[in-house]
Amino acid sequence: xxxxxxxxxxxxxxxxxxxxxxxxxxxxxxxxxxxxxxxxxxxxxxxxxxxxxxxxxxxxxxxxxxxxxxxxxxxxxxxxxxxxxxxxxxxxxxxxxxxxxxxxxxxxxxxxxxxxxxxxxxxxxxxxxxxxxxxxxxxxxxxxxxxxxxxxxxxxxxxxxxxxxxxxxxxxxxxxxxxxxxxxxxxxxxxxxxxxxxxxxxxxxxxxxxxxxxxxxxxxxxxxxxxxxxxxxxxxxxxxxxxxxxxxxxxxxxxxxxxxxxxxxxxxxxxxxxxxxxxxxxxxxxxxxxxxxxxxxxxxxxxxxxxxxxxxxxxxxxxxxxxxxxxxxxxxxxxxxxxxxxxxxxxxxxxxxxxxxxxxxxxxxxxxxxxxxxxxxxxxxxxxxxxxxxxxxxxxxxxxxxxxxxxxxxxx
Amino acid sequence: xxxxxxxxxxxxxxxxxxxxxxxxxxxxxxxxxxxxxxxxxxxxxxxxxxxxxxxxxxxxxxxxxxxxxxxxxxxxxxxxxxxxxxxxxxxxxxxxxxxxxxxxxxxxxxxxxxxxxxxxxxxxxxxxxxxxxxxxxxxxxxxxxxxxxxxxxxxxxxxxxxxxxxxxxxxxxxxxxxxxxxxxxxxxxxxxxxxxxxxxxxxxxxxxxxxxxxxxxxxxxxxxxxxxxxxxxxxxxxxxxxxxxxxxxxxxxxxxxxxxxxxxxxxxxxxxxxxxxxxxxxxxxxxxxxxxxxxxxxxxxxx
Numbered sequence: 037x038x039x040x041x042x043x044x045x046x047x048x049x050x051x052x053x054x055x056x057x058x059x060x061x062x063x064x065x066x067x068x069x070x071x072x073x074x075x076x077x078x079x080x081x082x083x084x085x086x087x088x089x090x091x092x093x094x095x096x097x098x099x100x101x102x103x104x105x106x107x108x109x110x111x112x113x114x115x116x117x118x119x120x121x122x123x124x125x126x127x128x129x130x131x132x133x134x135x136x137x138x139x140x141x142x143x144x145x146x147x148x149x150x151x152x153x154x155x156x157x158x159x160x161x162x163x164x165x166x167x168x169x170x171x172x173x174x175x176x177x178x179x180x181x182x183x184x185x186x187x188x189x190x191x192x193x194x195x196x197x198x199x200x201x202x203x204x205x206x207x208x209x210x211x212x213x214x215x216x217x218x219x220x221x222x223x224x225x226x227x228x229x230x231x232x233x234x235x236x237x238x239x240x241x242x243x244x245x246x247x248x249x250x251x252x253x254x255x256x257x258x259x260x261x262x263x264x265x266x267x268x269x270x271x272x273x274x275x276x277x278x279x280x281x282x283x284x285x286x287x288x289x290x291x292x293x294x295x296x297x298x299x300x301x302x303x304x305x306x307x308x309x310x311x312x313x314x315x316x317x318x319x320x321x322x323x324x325x326x327x328x329x330x331x332x333x334x335x336x337x338x339x340x341x342x343x344x345x346x347x348x349x350x351x352x353x354x355x356x357x358x359x360x361x362x363x364x365x366x367x368x369x370x371x372x373x374x375x376x377x378x379x380x381x382x383x384x385x386x387x388x389x390x391x392x393x394x395x396x397x398x399x400x401x402x403x404x405x406x407x408x409x410x411x412x413x414x415x416x417x418x419x420x421x422x423x424x425x426x427x428x429x430x431x432x433x434x435x436x437x438x439x440x441x442x443x444x445x446x447x448x
Numbered sequence: 449x450x451x452x453x454x455x456x457x458x459x460x461x462x463x464x465x466x467x468x469x470x471x472x473x474x475x476x477x478x479x480x481x482x483x484x485x486x487x488x489x490x491x492x493x494x495x496x497x498x499x500x501x502x503x504x505x506x507x508x509x510x511x512x513x514x515x516x517x518x519x520x521x522x523x524x525x526x527x528x529x530x531x532x533x534x535x536x537x538x539x540x541x542x543x544x545x546x547x548x549x550x551x552x553x554x555x556x557x558x559x560x561x562x563x564x565x566x567x568x569x570x571x572x573x574x575x576x577x578x579x580x581x582x583x584x585x586x587x588x589x590x591x592x593x594x595x596x597x598x599x600x601x602x603x604x605x606x607x608x609x610x611x612x613x614x615x616x617x618x619x620x621x622x623x624x625x626x627x628x629x630x631x632x633x634x635x636x637x638x639x640x641x642x643x644x645x646x647x648x649x650x651x652x653x654x655x656x657x658x659x660x661x662x663x664x665x666x667x668x669x670x671x672x673x674x675x676x677x678x679x680x681x682x683x684x685x686x687x688x689x690x691x692x693x694x695x696x697x698x699x700x701x702x703x704x705x706x707x708x709x710x711x712x713x714x715x716x717x718x719x720x721x722x723x724x725x726x727x728x729x730x731x732x733x734x735x736x737x738x739x740x741x742x743x744x745x746x747x748x749x750x751x
Contacts, residue, residue, distance in 0.1 A: 224641035225456065227556035227578030227613060297557030343534065343555040345576070 037440060038071050042078030042404070045377050046394050050082065057400040060146070060439035065396060076442075078404060082373070085381040085393050086117030086401040086436060089354060090281050091178070091203070091257050091329035094119075094141065094149075097126025102334030102352065106418040108143050110355035111332075112444050115380070115403035115433040118148035119332075119354075120388060122178040122203075130154040130162040132170035139171055146401065146438030150388065152176045152203060155191045159184065164191065168198035173388055176203035178257065181239050183209055189246045196252040201388060203255050206239035206264070207305060216345060217306040218261070222291040228345070233312075236305060237263035244271035244278055255387060256280040258331050260305040262315040265324065279387045281327040282316050284357045285423070288364045289313070293423075299340045299347035300423045303331070317370050320379060327384040328361065328376075330354045334419030352419040358405075359413050359429035367430060404435040411448070449744055451563045451570040454579035455620040463588070463624055469740035470589045470733070476513060477735055487516035490746060493546040494520045495537065496573070497553040502707060502731060503573050503582070507550045510738035516746075519546060534558070538566050548746055551575070569745040577611050583706050584617030586737040588625065590726050591661055593733070594702050599626035604655050605646070606687060607665030607714055608637040610676075614706045615665055619645045630655050633665075633687055636676045652687055656697050663704040664689050667714045680713050689715045694722070702726055 037057045044053040046065065054069035055062060089111065095101040111119055121138050123129035129138055129151055138151035152174040153167035164175055175195055181204075182188040195202045211231045217223050219230030240256055244267070247254045256268060259282050271278055285303055290313045293301045307313070319325040333350025340347050353360065358380065365371040381403075385392035392398065410430045415422050436444040449462060476484055492511040496504050504522075511518045521537060534553075541549060548569040551559050556576035563570040574580040591598050603622050609615045609631050619642070622629050629646035631638060632655045638648055649655040656662065671677050684690070689703070703715075703725040711717045720727055 219639075221641050221644070224616075224639050227576045227616070229577065230639075297560050341535070343553070343561055344557045345555040 037074040037076065038069055039076050039078045039083060039402075040069065042081050042083040044394055045082065045084040045374065048374055048378055050374060055083065055394070055400070057440040060399055060441070062394065062396055062398050062400050065394070080406070081434060082405040082407065083394070084115070084377045084403045084405060085385075086403045086438070087115045087358070087380040088384040088388065088390065088392060089116055089119040089330050089332065090255075090327055090384045090387060091331045092119040092121055092354065093331070093333045093350070094121045094125065094138070095334060096138070096141070101336050101339070102418040105142055107332065107334065107354065108147060108149070110415070110418055112144065112147065112436050113433065113446075114355040115358050115405070115436060116354065117146070117401035117436070117438055118150065118385070118390070120150040120152055120173060123152050123154040123176060124179045128154050128157075129167075130157040132163065132166040135167045135170040135172045144438065144443055146399070146441065146443070150174075152178070155182050155202075156184075156187060159187070161187060161190060161194070164194040164200070165198065168200055172200065174201035174203050174255075176205065176257075178203060178205045181205055181207045181209050185242060185246065188243065189250070192247050192250040192252040192254070196250050199253070199389070201253045201255050203257050204240070204243050205258070206236055206243060206256050208235040208239050211235035212304075217291060217294055218308055220291060220309055222294050222309075226294055226297065228294060233261045233263050233308065236261050237267040240264055240267045240271070244268070244276045245274070247278070248274060248276050251277065254278045257329060258283050258286065258305055259316065259325060260286050261308045261312050265315055265319050269324065279327070280325050281329040281384065281387075282320060282325050283329060283331045283351075284353055284361050285351050286316055287313065287320065287328070288360060289423070297344040298423075299342070299344055300421050301351065302344060302347055302349055303333075303351050304349035317365065321371055321375055326379060327387055328357070328379040329384065330357050335421050337420055340421050350421060351423060352421050353424055355415050356413045356422060356424045359432055360424040360427070362431040363427070363429040400437055400440040402437040403433055404437070405431060406434040407431045451559070452581055452741055452745060453559045453563060453570065453572050455581045455584055455617045455624070456579065458624070460624045463585070463621055466585055466737065466740045466744055467589050467592055469743055470585075470736045473739035473743070474733065474736035476739070477732060482513055483515060484513070485515045486747060487511070487514040487742060490516045490548075491544065491546045492516045492518050492548045492550065492742065493541040493568070494518065494550040494573075495523075495541070495552070496521070497523050497551075498574070500552055500573070502734070503552065506731070506734040507571075507573060507582070507738050510735045510742060513735070514739055514742055516742070519544060535565070538562055538568075542566060542568055548742065571741060571745065574613055577613055577616075579617045580613040581617050582734070582738055582741060583614050584621045585741070586730060586734040587618055587663060587704055587706070588621050589737050590704060590730050590733045591702065594726060595660065598622065601627045601660040602630060602658055603627045603661040603663065604630045604632060604659035605663045605665065606632045606652060606689065608667055608671065609633055609642055609665070610637045610639050611668065611671075612665050618663060630659065634677055634683065637671070653693060653696060656693050659701060660698065661702045661704065662689065662697070663706075664715050666706060666708065667710055669710065684713055688713060689719050691716055691718050694719055694724070704730060706730070
């Protein structure tokens with residue numbers, strides 16, 4: 037198969053190139069490619085490595101929220117070829133069999149489902165070595181912070197031994213439980229209890245300093261505050277190797293979104309203020325933050341249709357993250373398209389240790405993107421807690437190719 | 449005006465018009481036959497998810513004095529999953545013909561949530577730590593009755609500003625009517641953001657000297673367990689409205705308290721019943737103001 041005349045995102049640059057794919061693998065990249073077999077005209081299309089989500093919630097055991105098969109369909113529609121599943125399923129992923137179950141969950145050929153195992157099980161270490169052997173790529177207590185410093189320290193050592201990524205939901209839980217959103221003007225106005233933003237920074241600081249002597253691959257997920265960012269840069273200054281991601285919603289919303297008690301935008305960590313949001317955008321542009329992770333967290337309609345404080349935390353946007361980010365960040369010239377594409381594709385893959393990107397010898401997992409196609413963002417299946425639905429976007433995912441096969445097309 | 453969700457979203461004129469209506473309503477209460485037919489044939493529902501004696505009775509009495517019928521649903525806050533049942537309860541009330549719903553709930557934003565789907569007028573009788581507009585309106589009305597105006601007055605609010613919906617609604621209302629708001633209380637209970645609306649004076653001895661009105665907030669005794677105050681004795685010493693402090697105040701200081709009072713904690717017995725106190729009068733003014741609220745939201749549609 038030949039993808040002709042596309043603008044290819046190669047080595048962090050957009051360039052006009054043709055791509056030849058054989059047996060699911062990229063075999064040639066050049067201009068003016070000729071061939072009779074299966075030529076797809078990609079004029080005016082951007083060809084990106086398909087996206088990789090570092091942080092996805094599959095509702096295994098809670099299918100009423102969103103069936104995992106639907107989540108995977110939505111991921112593909114959103115341009116993704118791989119997701120990394122958080123362990124807070126039912127039962128939780130804290131054993132080798134659950135890791136295997138997640139990795140083998142029903143999915144289209146070529147789509148990669150990675151498993152993250154829990155760090156703790158009832159407060160003590162989960163079977164990290166068993167899970168590593170079963171193919172877990174990471175460990176995390178996502179949804180919670182590992183409160184016990186001693187246990188977390190030991191977990192870092194196991195992670196280092198098995199080269200696992202440690203995905204850190206960095207949030208002091210005592211402070212978090214004292215509030216609902218970050219303390220500030222909006223918590224004052226809405227009455228929603230505020231907790232201090234330092235809850236993030238000091239969790240990051242504890243984990244980063246513990247890891248200084250261990251040297252595991254520590255990854256701070258869903259970063260939300262300036263203080264958190266500054267703490268990471270301080271840790272890097274100390275010599276700590278720490279990677280980080282930010283969600284689409286922390287880049288696109290600030291806490292003024294809570295003023296009308298819309299449960300769709302209720303997420304944890306909560307949104308910071310405008311200054312936090314701008315700092316996160318700036319950090320993404322400067323490379324301090326390299327990856328965007330969706331934290332796709334679907335919930336059922338009755339769960340979200342109730343009093344704000346009783347509604348569960350979570351935003352489900354894996355199918356429209358790109359459209360929303362393009363409109364909010366690229367169209368507004370806040371972030372170059374190249375940065376957005378790498379933050380969605382090659383950078384998260386690197387953090388996870390995946391061989392991914394458009395280069396000869398790699399599997400052909402590609403997202404075909406069209407710009408200048410104004411439309412209203414829609415989401416037709418699964419959970420509805422997606423705050424971007426109904427908003428405008430001028431770019432869309434036109435097709436997704438997994439292992440050289442077109443698995444999704446949007447011709448509208 | 450369809451709903452009364454808070455004073456933050458009301459204009460100065462809207463507030464003044466409710467206060468203006470409250471005066472004739474108060475006359476009705478003082479009459480021998482305390483009933484007018486204004487809302488005859490209308491049904492008002494009260495939905496209290498938090499215990500309340502005075503607010504609930506005040507709203508219900510106000511409805512009855514205007515000849516409305518009252519359906520009262522009282523639900524003790526429990527661990528039952530409230531979500532669906534709250535929506536269902538409101539839809540059920542609507543199906544019974546209820547045209548206005550008075551809601552008190554421990555959750556912030558519940559009145560706003562109800563107004564998003566209900567056809568009835570929603571009246572916020574206190575939601576979490578957000579707002580308690582009818583209380584603030586009755587405080588404003590009481591001030592107006594005593595001082596003739598609100599504009600230009602220095603109004604001191606003392607106590608747990610952080611958790612007080614009464615304080616927040618008062619701050620919005622007072623600012624809109626041109627009063628200067630001063631707040632006093634322990635540093636753990638005064639949120640930083642209040643500085644955008646009021647002057648903070650931690651030293652109550654200083655603040656009391658310049659105040660024309662002091663509104664003393666009820667201290668929730670749980671705040672000590674929550675690690676926010678040290679002891680009730682210390683609180684009383686620093687932030688209680690004591691007889692000694694009253695001696696430093698202006699002669700015409702007006703003392704308010706939303707009730708119920710913790711005597712000997714935030715206010716001394718002698719102060720609560722002194723001639724500067726309008727605490728009892730606040731209760732009857734509360735009925736008048738709530739009649740004015742009903743009239744504003746429901747009276748107009750009939751004509």
